[in-house]
Amino acid sequence: MSTEVQAPPKIAERQIDEVTARYVRAADHRDGRAMAALFTDDAVVEIRYTGAGESELLGTVRGAEAIGHAVAGMMAPHPPLGWSHHTTFNHLVEVDGETATNDAQFVVYNVVGRARPAEGWPPDASGAQGSITPIESGYVRSRLSRVDGRWLITELVISHDLPYAFPQD
Amino acid sequence: MSTEVQAPPKIAERQIDEVTARYVRAADHRDGRAMAALFTDDAVVEIRYTGAGESELLGTVRGAEAIGHAVAGMMAPHPPLGWSHHTTFNHLVEVDGETATNDAQFVVYNVVGRARPAEGWPPDASGAQGSITPIESGYVRSRLSRVDGRWLITELVISHDLPYAFPQD
Amino acid sequence: MSTEVQAPPKIAERQIDEVTARYVRAADHRDGRAMAALFTDDAVVEIRYTGAGESELLGTVRGAEAIGHAVAGMMAPHPPLGWSHHTTFNHLVEVDGETATNDAQFVVYNVVGRARPAEGWPPDASGAQGSITPIESGYVRSRLSRVDGRWLITELVISHDLPYAFPQD
Numbered sequence: 001m002s003t004e005v006q007a008p009p010k011i012a013e014r015q016i017d018e019v020t021a022r023y024v025r026a027a028d029h030r031d032g033r034a035m036a037a038l039f040t041d042d043a044v045v046e047i048r049y050t051g052a053g054e055s056e057l058l059g060t061v062r063g064a065e066a067i068g069h070a071v072a073g074m075m076a077p078h079p080p081l082g083w084s085h086h087t088t089f090n091h092l093v094e095v096d097g098e099t100a101t102n103d104a105q106f107v108v109y110n111v112v113g114r115a116r117p118a119e120g121w122p123p124d125a126s127g128a129q130g131s132i133t134p135i136e137s138g139y140v141r142s143r144l145s146r147v148d149g150r151w152l153i154t155e156l157v158i159s160h161d162l163p164y165a166f167p168q169d
Numbered sequence: 170m171s172t173e174v175q176a177p178p179k180i181a182e183r184q185i186d187e188v189t190a191r192y193v194r195a196a197d198h199r200d201g202r203a204m205a206a207l208f209t210d211d212a213v214v215e216i217r218y219t220g221a222g223e224s225e226l227l228g229t230v231r232g233a234e235a236i237g238h239a240v241a242g243m244m245a246p247h248p249p250l251g252w253s254h255h256t257t258f259n260h261l262v263e264v265d266g267e268t269a270t271n272d273a274q275f276v277v278y279n280v281v282g283r284a285r286p287a288e289g290w291p292p293d294a295s296g297a298q299g300s301i302t303p304i305e306s307g308y309v310r311s312r313l314s315r316v317d318g319r320w321l322i323t324e325l326v327i328s329h330d331l332p333y334a335f336p337q338d
Numbered sequence: 339m340s341t342e343v344q345a346p347p348k349i350a351e352r353q354i355d356e357v358t359a360r361y362v363r364a365a366d367h368r369d370g371r372a373m374a375a376l377f378t379d380d381a382v383v384e385i386r387y388t389g390a391g392e393s394e395l396l397g398t399v400r401g402a403e404a405i406g407h408a409v410a411g412m413m414a415p416h417p418p419l420g421w422s423h424h425t426t427f428n429h430l431v432e433v434d435g436e437t438a439t440n441d442a443q444f445v446v447y448n449v450v451g452r453a454r455p456a457e458g459w460p461p462d463a464s465g466a467q468g469s470i471t472p473i474e475s476g477y478v479r480s481r482l483s484r485v486d487g488r489w490l491i492t493e494l495v496i497s498h499d500l501p502y503a504f505p506q507d
Contacts, residue, residue, distance in 0.1 A: 024428050085445065088428060129503050132473065132474075134302075134472070137252075180352075221419060221451070
């Protein structure tokens, strides 16, 4: 006789939080396939700068496939000993039947490890060696639809607090 | 025939998380009206410094209206290209009937954008331009009551890790 | 007549989030007893460095008691005016009957307060005085079991992004 109880399915708000949790991991791993799998085929991502009051459109990417390619191809690969963390907090999730929205704050950290010297760490070195710097922040707002039981992003608007320079500028 | 299913109401812990999510947005937008709407008429906010071991009271604000005024009037407005993010994590929420508590960690970031030069960004500029600096941290603990189906804050204690200088000091 | 309604029990995913919320508080308070209470007697903590691609084992601690001792004894005590915040975000929790996993991102902040000068703060000082620096980041992945109705950690793997120097290196 087992006393095991079947866990109830996750509540919708939590499922939607976890779409964002998978999004940040896909971004940090530069995993275009994992990223594309979070979006509908006709999803739209807009990147905006809102720090000067108005909202300026910086770029648009259309379609899950292109969104995956953008992660794998347009985001700079991590340098040796480098990593990033896209983090989100204070989600406001609204579910309305088979559609939903999520409004989250975000901060992106750039992580740069210090190379261990051939002769070992200096005597005064203790703890984690390197730097962790917040480099981007803002709001990320998404619309989602439940498709075959899975929440997928149909629209994602990334609003940066900081102005954004593109190499060709 | 519709297959739409009515979403169940949000669980109480999540509703309480979202009160905090609205609080941080109201603080960052310096939106006194949105802030006041989160508190009961007789709510009390205490600001404390706890970094030296004991808990020192820095200030008290009483009543939703005064709390809203404090946000709109006492918090410095953002400078041009400036913004902030109040962020909270690792909530511990306890619901007891029509009252509840929330214990959260917080970090506040100061965001300062770099002005785009008239001649455009320099050739080596790439990515977000400006700085994001954590300037405050600590714990924020609240008591809430459910009033007409909505959770409102009755008491909020902000415990700063860092000592706090007031301009008149 | 009371209209009070008994709050339903917390959903399992939330209970598991709160184990992590108690873990970060125990770490920041250097509270070995509170930390030990989160683990099973035979729990294992592994500390790893994964920033160079492969996963290097830095250390292992076995058993709730030893894990508590490590927090109280191996983590440096906070200096005067110092504090820390272990923070986690974007949890991915999977519950399977009486066992569960949690995959979270983490950032640790070092907080150093500025001592108030005997003559008071200088005229230009305003706001929080001191520095808040992210010093560690990575992923923390745990396995948990429900024991007598409480979720306890059976395995915790801390994967640091940054290389780690030990004083004896």
